[in-house]
Amino acid sequence: MSKTVPIRSVAADGKAVAARPRSAAFEYLTTKKDELVGWGRKFSIFPYPFVTACCAMEFMAVSSTPYDTDRFGAALPRFSPRQSDLLMVVGTVTHKQAPILLKVYEQMCEPKWVMAFGACATSGGFYQNYATLLGIDRIIPVDVYVPGCPPRPETVIDGIMLLQDKIARERHPIVTERF
Amino acid sequence: MPNSAVFEQVTADFATLAQARTSFGILELAVPAAALLAVARKLKDAFGFDLFLDVTAVDWPKRTPRFTVVYHFYSTTHHVRVRVKTEVPEADPAVDTLTGLFGSAGFMERECHDMYGIVFRGNADLRPILLYEGFEGHPLRKDYAKEHEQPLVPYRE
Numbered sequence: 001m002s003k004t005v006p007i008r009s010v011a012a013d014g015k016a017v018a019a020r021p022r023s024a025a026f027e028y029l030t031t032k033k034d035e036l037v038g039w040g041r042k043f044s045i046f047p048y049p050f051v052t053a054c055c056a057m058e059f060m061a062v063s064s065t066p067y068d069t070d071r072f073g074a075a076l077p078r079f080s081p082r083q084s085d086l087l088m089v090v091g092t093v094t095h096k097q098a099p100i101l102l103k104v105y106e107q108m109c110e111p112k113w114v115m116a117f118g119a120c121a122t123s124g125g126f127y128q129n130y131a132t133l134l135g136i137d138r139i140i141p142v143d144v145y146v147p148g149c150p151p152r153p154e155t156v157i158d159g160i161m162l163l164q165d166k167i168a169r170e171r172h173p174i175v176t177e178r179f
Numbered sequence: 180m181p182n183s184a185v186f187e188q189v190t191a192d193f194a195t196l197a198q199a200r201t202s203f204g205i206l207e208l209a210v211p212a213a214a215l216l217a218v219a220r221k222l223k224d225a226f227g228f229d230l231f232l233d234v235t236a237v238d239w240p241k242r243t244p245r246f247t248v249v250y251h252f253y254s255t256t257h258h259v260r261v262r263v264k265t266e267v268p269e270a271d272p273a274v275d276t277l278t279g280l281f282g283s284a285g286f287m288e289r290e291c292h293d294m295y296g297i298v299f300r301g302n303a304d305l306r307p308i309l310l311y312e313g314f315e316g317h318p319l320r321k322d323y324a325k326e327h328e329q330p331l332v333p334y335r336e
Contacts (some may be wrong), residue, residue: 047252096311098332128327130318 037172039084039110040165043073050082050104053091057121058150067153072160081107086163087140092120093133105140111172113163114142117156119149185257189226193218195261207262212248216275219250223280228252228261234288234294239300240321244268248297250277259295267297276302294319 020174021034034129051060062069069075078084081104093101116136122145124134136142146159186206190199196294197208197218212220226246232251239245250263267274277284288299297315299305307314311331316323322324 095330095332098330102332130327130329133330134328138330139332141335160312163284 030139033174034170034172035168037174038168038170041172042167045072045074045086045113045160045163045167046076046078046084047074047086047088047089047115048079048081048104048108049077049088051088051090052093052097055120055150058153058156059088059090059117062079062153062156063149064108067157069157069160071166072157074160080137080143081105082109084108087112087114088117089114089121089136090117090128092125093136094131097129098133098139101136101138113144113167114140115163116142116145117159118151119147122147125149185226185254185259186295189222192221192225199333202262205260205262207264212265212267212274215250215263216277216280218263219252219280220276222252222261223261227254227256230255231284231287232260232279234277234291236291236297236319238295238319238321246272246295246297248291252331267333272296273298273300273319280301293317296320 027167041109042064052114061067061074063077073088081087087108088104091099103139105112114136116122120127120132120134124132127133135137144159144163146156148155151159180218186199189206189208189297193199193210194209197326199206199209199219201207204284208218214292230253234248236252237247237249239247244266246267246269247253248265248267252261252263253259254261258336265274272295274297276286276288278299280299285302285304288297288302289305290297292302292305293307293310295319306312310318314329
């Protein structure tokens with residue numbers, strides 16, 4: 001029963017067709033490592049939504065069918081920071097919450113990016129009081145700021161596209177000095 | 180029983196203990212801090228004000244005594260509210276706790292303690308509820324600067 005069956009191409013009507021000559025196959029590609037890795041990474045942004053306030057409604061709107069962030073490879077939220085690439089900070093962050101945000105950021109694996117979603121995450125928005133952290137960039141580095149209170153879905157998509165451009169232009173070291 | 184009848188009864192009954200007036204359709208009782216517990220107990224037992232709605236404070240920085248502690252109660256039988264006000268000085272901003280009468284007062288007294296520094300004598304658990312451990316001062320007092328931050332995480336740069 002273990003007779004070896006030769007591999008061959010079969011047409012729709014079941015007749016064997018001749019294999020294409022190797023010279024015509026698309027087998028090699030010359031590019032730069034950073035461009036190739038960046039191209040792959042920019043279309044597989046797995047976001048972690050750190051959602052604290054009313055901007056969450058806009059996050060839901062932009063994630064759902066009419067705006068469809070899956071077109072940009074950024075629609076599948078990971079609910080563990082360890083599996084995610086993009087930390088989306090959606091809403092007001094208070095001083096009491098800042099240690100939690102920092103812990104989530106530190107749990108994410110490299111490479112990682114951060115989006116400040118909305119006016120509050122960007123700058124504290126209209127708050128200036130004892131409770132509010134005036135912009136998450138005071139405690140973690142931010143790659144893209146999305147303005148608005150709340151931002152339009154188009155603004156968020158623009159932010160994602162800006163981040164994609166940034167990722168595509170970045171260096172992507174495979175071996176780092178820490179490795 | 181219509182509102183006005185309850186108000187008249189309460190007003191007549193508290194004539195010696197409290198100053199009563201009607202403010203925006205709510206009966207308002209101004210009582211000395213020492214009489215607060217007795218007033219609340221009587222409102223609950225004799226007049227059916229059995230729901231503790233809220234306790235908060237008002238800071239009058241230039242007035243003596245500085246703070247007004249404001250309570251709201253609701254009667255689920257008569258469907259009316261009553262407001263009880265008492266004044267406490269800055270040096271000793273303390274009133275008796277109402278947790279013995281209303282269990283739900285505990286959390287609201289903790290919040291009032293957080294924000295205004297009012298001490299509720301007899302409330303065994305006045306830990307911060309909205310603020311965090313290590314927060315100094317009381318942010319809703321008028322002399323707390325609005326730009327005064329007490330971050331838990333050191334800032335970058």
